[in-house]
Amino acid sequence: MTKEFYSNGKLLITGEYAILDGAKGLALPTKFGQSLSLLGSDSENFVWNSLDVDENIWFSAEFSKKDSKTVYTSDRDVAHRLSHILLEAKKLNPDFSPTTTDINSAEAKVTFPIDWGLGTSSTLIANIAAWAEVNPYQLLEATFGGSGYDIACATHNTAITYQRNGFEPHVTEVTFNPDFTDQLFFVYLNQKKNSREAIESYRNLDFNKEKLILKINSITERILASTHLKDFELLLNEHESVLSKTLQIDTIKNILFPDYNGTIKSLGAWGGDFVLVTGTEKDMSYFKEKGYHTILPYSKMIL
Structure with a gap:
């Protein structure tokens, strides 16, 4: 069994900072983003690998299928954040289980250098939310926080205006393609x-x-x-x-x-x-x- 998810990166053209308080911002999804592939494997544990744009593994971890505890990781802090995201996703959807019998491994891959700031965290949140079938804005609030415009960009393929409104923000697809x-x-x-x-x-x-x-x-x-x-x-x-x-x-x-x-x-x-x-x-x-x-x-x- 294989499942695939993909989310766009983001750039905020107007509204930085003020968007946190409800200002209307113009945001553009980028051609760069992050994929999440869920695969079956022979491992007794749930294996997670994060790959950079050159397909090198920059983070890896194994979690016990019995109690979700970390068995191995290349970075304890990142593993803790990932575990927290998965736990919060399960709180939002009790039927969600990242360590199911038919999914033994996950591979997250960004298509841009991580230090570019195009949304490594937001694209991950959007992908996990899609996998867990939960509200991505609620998952964002329970983990990293922020305005949520990046989550909107992750799931839209055109320019948008964005205004915060709890977990149901006002997102409008707009045309932004000036001659210049x-x-x-x-x-x-x-x-x-x-x-x-x-x-x-x-x-x-x-x-x-x-x-x-x-x-x-x-x-x-x-x-x-x-x-x-x-x-x-x-x-x-x-x-x-x-x-x-x-x-x-x-x-x-x-x-x-x-x-x-x-x-x-x-x-x-x-x-x-x-x-x-x-x-x-x-x-x-x-x-x-x-x-x-x-x-x-x-x-x-x-x-």
Whole structure:
């Protein structure tokens, strides 16, 4: 018996941080994601392997079928998190059992470098939720937490707007394919940002949340309606300015790329992962000269 699940990665174009409080964010599923294959084997234990983009095993574990205890693992912390996810899935669906007689092994494989921050955790949660037949937003809340937009991207194959609403968020498929996508690039900042730490810092700030939500919602709607690159850039810059004042952090452009002629916008937690950059293919040499060599055009990144 073999079962296969697949979930898309994600990028949040608008609404970072504010999406936690109900702001409407524009999110895009990526061409990269994570698969989960459930297989039969001769093992007496339940075997789990996680593979990276080069198909090398970066994590492995064996769990007892009798009591689900860890028999062997290459990483105790990861094994503990995985056990916790499976346990919470079983709480949500008591009929779910990851160690059934016909499934003896699981293989999770990402199609992107893990440090890219495209959703290693969210795609895993979405896949396990599909396997366990439980609400993925409930499983996310019981494990990693977060806004849930990444879960929505995992299960949608087009651009979406996302707003939190308990375990039944408002997710709307939208059209986002402006004529200027050939002038949009995603540049990796050579470091992964810890989303949980970024969220905690945001939670400790004192500001008018309703005012922030209204501003972000307006920018999101205007971005969806924009048809010219200049208008799009102005809106991205406005979004950066609003969040910079709220977070009391300078923009990534001012910090790292003050002399770049195009627009640069942070995506997700500020200070790491990918940024959205406007410009031409030739303009990307600016970033390469500064040591940022992972640059993906919109067509190679977004579904």
